[in-house]
Amino acid sequence: MIQMNAFAQEPVELRQQMLSAVTRVMESGWYVLGKEVQQFERQWASQCGTTHAVGVGNGMDAIEMTLRALGVGPGDEVITTSMTAFATVLAILRAGATPVLADIEPDTALLSIESVRRCVTSRTRAIVLVHLYGQMRNMAAWTALCAAQQLALIEDCAQAHGALWNGTAAGAFGRAGAYSFYPTKNLGALGDGGMVVTNDAAIAETVLRLRNYGQGEERYHHSEVGLNSRLDEMQAAILSERLKWLPEFTVRRRRIAAAYRAGLAQSLITLLAEPDDDAAHVQHLFVIRCKSRDRLQAHLLARGVQTLVHYPVPVHLQKPCRALARDPHGLSRAQQHAESCLSLPCHPQMTDGEISRVIDAVNSFSIQHGTLRHAV
Ligand SMILES: *Cc1c(COP(=O)(O)O)cnc(C)c1O
Numbered sequence: 001m002i003q004m005n006a007f008a009q010e011p012v013e014l015r016q017q018m019l020s021a022v023t024r025v026m027e028s029g030w031y032v033l034g035k036e037v038q039q040f041e042r043q044w045a046s047q048c049g050t051t052h053a054v055g056v057g058n059g060m061d062a063i064e065m066t067l068r069a070l071g072v073g074p075g076d077e078v079i080t081t082s083m084t085a086f087a088t089v090l091a092i093l094r095a096g097a098t099p100v101l102a103d104i105e106p107d108t109a110l111l112s113i114e115s116v117r118r119c120v121t122s123r124t125r126a127i128v129l130v131h132l133y134g135q136m137r138n139m140a141a142w143t144a145l146c147a148a149q150q151l152a153l154i155e156d157c158a159q160a161h162g163a164l165w166n167g168t169a170a171g172a173f174g175r176a177g178a179y180s181f182y183p184t185k186n187l188g189a190l191g192d193g194g195m196v197v198t199n200d201a202a203i204a205e206t207v208l209r210l211r212n213y214g215q216g217e218e219r220y221h222h223s224e225v226g227l228n229s230r231l232d233e234m235q236a237a238i239l240s241e242r243l244k245w246l247p248e249f250t251v252r253r254r255r256i257a258a259a260y261r262a263g264l265a266q267s268l269i270t271l272l273a274e275p276d277d278d279a280a281h282v283q284h285l286f287v288i289r290c291k292s293r294d295r296l297q298a299h300l301l302a303r304g305v306q307t308l309v310h311y312p313v314p315v316h317l318q319k320p321c322r323a324l325a326r327d328p329h330g331l332s333r334a335q336q337h338a339e340s341c342l343s344l345p346c347h348p349q350m351t352d353g354e355i356s357r358v359i360d361a362v363n364s365f366s367i368q369h370g371t372l373r374h375a376v
Contacts, residue, residue: 002305002345002354005184009349014245018190021237031233033212040236041195043243047162048169048177050197052204055231056211059158059180062194063091063128065229066176069196069206070152072097072125079119080128080156081111082314082326082334087180088130088156089315089324100124101316101326103333107273109287109341110137113145115327126152131160131170133310134186134253134284135275139165139173146174154178157197159284161186162250165277171197181231181239186253186284187246189235249348253283256346256355260286263359268292268366285310286346288362293340296365303361307342314338 025036037055045053056062072078073096080088082101092099103115109132116127129142146153153174157163160170161179171177181193196207209216214226261271269290275281287310290296297307314334315321344358 002350002358003347004306004308004343004345005347006349007183011245014241017241017244018238021241022234025233025237028233033230034233036233036236036240037231040231040240040243043240044179044195045197047243048171048197050169050172050177051199052197052201054196054204054207054211055236056194056196056207057227057229057231058087058192058194059156059178059182059185060087060091060094060194061211061227061229062178062180062196063088063154063156064094065207065210065227066154066178066196066198066203067092067095067097067126068210069203070126070154070175072152075123076125077121077123077325078126078128079116079124081130081132082316082331083109083311083337084130084132084156084315085158085311086315086318087158088128089321091178092128093320097125098123099315099321099324101321101324101331101334103327103329103331104337106333106337108135108137109133109272109337110135112333113138113141115329116145118327118329119325120149120151124149124151126154128154128156129174130156130158131163133272133287134159134163134282135272136160136163136165136170136280137276139168143173158182158185160282161284162246163282164279167279172199175200176203181235186250186282187239187242189239189242191235193231193235193239194229195231250282252348252350253346254278254281256350257281257283257286259352259355260344260346260359263356263363264288265363265366268369269296269362283346285343287341287343289337289340290342291340292369293342296362297342299365299368300358300361303357303364305345305358305361307344309338309341310343311341312338
C-alpha cells in the first residue's frame with residue numbers, strides 16, 4: 001500500500017539523530033520549558049524571519065492564544081474559511097469570539113477575498129487566513145485589506161512550514177502566525193506541538209504567560225486565566241533535529257507534485273491552480289478534484305493507493321457550527337470542493353516508482369470511465 005505518510009521509511013540517519021535528541025533530554029533531567037524549547041524557538045523564529053517565537057502545545061492553542069493576546073474575545077467577530085481543519089474555527093470559539101465563515105476560490109480552495117469583504121461588519125476584529133495545503137497567495141492583497149479595514153491578520157500556518165511569498169515566510173505577514181507540529185505536518189513532532197511566531201513583543205509576552213496557566217515572571221503568581229499549553233523539551237529536541245531535514249523534504253514534496261502535474265491526465269479529474277512561484281507552495285497535500293470522488297477513492301484503494309479527503313465536511317456543516325454567520329452569498333464553493341476533493345499521497349519518503357504507480361492508478365480510472373481521449 002502506498003500510504004499518505006510513511007514515517008517508518010524515514011532515513012536511518014534521521015532516526016539516529018532523534019534518538020540522540022531523546023537521550024540528551026532524558027539525561028538533562030529537565031522536561032518542560034527548558035533550553036531545548038528556547039533553542040527551537042530561536043531556530044523557528046529565524047526560519048520565519050520573526051523576532052519572536054513561542055512554543056505551545058499544539059496549533060489550535062496557538063491560534064486561540066494569539067487571538068486572546070490581541071484582545072479578541074466575546075463580542076468580536078473573526079472571519080475565516082469554511083474549508084479548513086476544524087481546529088481553526090474551534091480555536092476562535094475557544095477564544096470566546098464569534099467565527100464568521102467565508103467562501104473559497106474554487107481553483108485553489110483558499111479563502112476568497114471577495115467573500116471576506118462581504119463578511120466584514122462593525123464587529124469584525126480579525127481574519128484567520130489559512131495557507132491551505134501549503135499554498136500562499138496574494139499576501140499583498142490580504143495585508144492591504146487588513147490595513148484598510150483595521151483588522152488583525154492572523155495566519156494559520158499549520159500546513160505551510162517553509163513557504164515563502166515574495167521572500168517572506170508564512171507567519172511573518174500578519175500580527176502573528178500559528179504553526180502546528182502535529183506528526184503529519186511538513187515539520188512534525190513525535191506527538192503534539194505548536195508555535196506562535198510574531199514581530200510583536202507584546203503578543204509574544206502574553207502568549208508566554210497564557211501557555212503556562214497565565215503565570216507571569218513570578219512563579220505561582222497568576223495574572224490571568226491561562227491554559228496549560230506548552231511545547232515539551234522532548235518534542236522541541238526532536239523538532240530541532242527534524243528541522244535540519246525540512247529543506248530536503250520540501251524539495252522532495254515539490255518533485256512529487258511536479259511529477260503529478262506532468263503525469264495526471266485531466267479529464268475526469270482536475271488539478272488545483274499551479275503556484276505563481278514554487279517557493280510559495282510547500283505541497284503539504286496534493287489535492288485533486290473529481291466529480292465521482294468516492295468511486296475514484298475506491299478505485300485507488302483497490303490498486304494499493306491510500307488517499308484522504310481534506311475535508312469532507314466544510315465547517316459550516318459541522319454540527320456545532322451550523323448556525324454560524326457566513327457570507328450572505330452562501331458557501332457553495334466550499335461545499336462543492338468538499339464533495340469533490342481528494343488528497344493523493346505526497347510525502348518525502350515516496351519513491352519514483354510509487355509516484356508512477358499513483359499516476360497510473362489515477363489515469364486508469366479515467367481510461368476505465370471512457371472520458372480519456374488520448375491515453376498517456
Ligand atoms: C493541523 C491543523 C491545525 C491544528 O493543529 P493541531 O496541532 O492539531 O492543533 C489548525 N489548522 C490547520 C489548517 C491544520 O492543518
